[in-house]
Amino acid sequence: MEYWKDENEPIKMFVKLFEEGFKDADLSGGLKKVNQLIWFDYTQDGPNCSFWVDCRGGDLKTGPGKPADAPDLTMSLSADDAHRSWSNKLNPVMAITRKKIRVKGSATGLLKLAPKLKKVAELYVKVLKDEGKEGIILK
Amino acid sequence: MKANTGKIIDVDLSAGTVKVEQLPEEYYTKYIGGSGLAAKLFWERGNFDADALSPEAMLLFMNGPFAGLKLSGASRHSTAGRSPLTGGWGDSSCGGFLAPELRYAGYDGFILTGKAAQPSLLLIEDDKIEILDASEYWGQGATQVTESLKKRFGKAYRTLVIGPAGENLVRYSIILNEGHHATGRAGFGAVMGSKNLKAIVVKASKKKMELVDPERFEELRKELNPKIREALASDVLHENGTAANLIGGMYAGDVPIRNWTSNFWEEAADALTGSTLTETYLTKRGACAYCNIACKRIVEVKEGPWAIPEGPGPEYETIVSFGTLIGSIDLAATCKAGRLCNDLGIDTISTGGTIAWAMEAFEKGDLTKDDTDGVELNWGDLETVIDVILPKIAAREGKLGELLANGSVAASKKIGKGADYTVHAKGLEAPMHDPRGGGHGMALTYAVEARGACHVADPMLFAEMGARYYPEIGFEYELEPRTDENKAEAAVDMVAFGAIENSACFCQFADAEVTIPEWVELFNIVPGYEWDAEEMMRAGRRVFYLKRMINYRFGRTADDDKLTKRMLEPATDGEPEGVEINFEGMKQRFYELMKIDPEKAIPVKEVLVEYDMADEAGAVW
16 A cells, blocks of 8 residues: 555544544535445455445444445445545546446435535545644645 | 448438438448448538528438447437538437337438428338328427327337427427437428428338347347446436436536526536436436436426426436526426427527527627517526527517527627627537536537537547546546646547447447447447457548538638637636636647648548548548
């Protein structure tokens, strides 16, 4: 991995990112509209390298690993590409076209999140700074 | 010859004669089929001096080599000829159910010339081809006529019908297949109307076609159909239709607002997006023949001023052209407007574009009530649009109907004002993708495509989204939409690829999942063109070149490869705010790469020779 020292580090950042996102009225509103259980699968970088976000029923939750319920949507990619993605430096359509991201399930809800990606990226920079990871912030 | 039958029908409506003829195989291997084949036939036989609405004008309906295959996306056909809207080359792709039926009946297409003495319909049933009286249908809406024809001939008979607008020679009239699928662009409904042809009806007795390698095709089909259906884009299109990504488009600045004066309207994104249509008015999903994406919408608006019974619903283009483009976010109204446009037989893109221009003209005082029969043209007033303006346009009724029935360019010329805020290329009103936000490469391809501003003449829009990747031909660009970087280079491949798509008559949504090796194999195992990837791309480029040469013979030059002032003004809001498009730089680079003469706007002679077009070169050099 280019940006991470082990498989647990990116998951810690991403879970924190979503926990912070849930506190933001705009982002949480957008996530509630998604109304899906999403598994972000980075297991190509290690068996524990994944996390989930549950946007179902207006109650937002997140956690490491694979969700207990079957996910509505699974997005499989590398932890490095996930870093680029949350930094808004990876065009998701391009990544899907080039098979860098593999999607399983319905992604219709995710389209509603497109307008929020810039804001997610801003929040992600803050999280990285708070966690002492300024060195990997993408300009 | 396989897949293609090599047979076309030549119909002289003045003489009332029908002739079936066999085409040389070389026409197919050089020009593919569909719009490419139509261009070749027009080049050989078209009258370049004839007005588009004169009896001498030639109207061509052509299948691609894949028509009739049980393959998602392969059931389109192309209609082509001189456009009555632009005066130049026009071609328009239509999905639905006509293409397979025509192929099974034994034909690759048909050519119409002349003018029938009375309202007529053309009936094609295998070897039986007749011109029948259609006086009883003249003046009726396309929906009613479609239903009447189904009752008269049978449900399995496939129909192409024009509405009253086509009869009245509205220059952006459509031809409607099965009451739902439109040959939308370039105004070919008016050409049918000028020929007194209300409808075309096609039925084959058998559903058979011959392929070069049917066993291998069946294997490939079983790989391709699931791959196409399971793709993320297909899933999204199936679920929420062509407007599925309207929200993303809005935030990118791709969605035009109030005649392209704005690039961002937050409230409109949620109000008009595909998922909102699904949640509010969708009753069923529809599909073209053999397609399992099913991106078509069937809708019902149960109550309110825009109530409509269950039937065809709006595509993205209609939702925007009767939504944000004219200042509205009323989704039910777009459903009603789209339905009415189908029935009257007018193109929702050009109609919306022309009305948006008129609304701005009225706002500026360039149009007054004296010009509009006393009708006020106000942003967002869908009641007036639906109840007054659309019927007036279709009937050419009054000053307003007559003014708008020829499109925005002719209207601005007529009043001597408003050219700066027309939105078109070569006279074709632009679709609902604003290159300032959607991608600067699209500005280039809007300008250089033969038919004018069109988002499906080539897949540049998708390329700039990041949804096109063809490493086998070196197309590996990582394009940033709002810059000119690599856009001319990308356009070189995309215009060729667009020519392949529109000549093979393959849907852009479905073929996004087809790789270059699979494309090549399809051409080799279905019609047997014996191509490699290079030869396939050469054929696409050859078609692109030929259409430009047709335009040259219509009097078009490099001065016509341009966009209007409004389209190139930096956006005043949204994601693309303040960004300038380096249009001239991209155009110059594109000309250099394509070896296009900077004045004539056609390929230099050496290139034509290189592309086995020495004979054609003689007509222009």
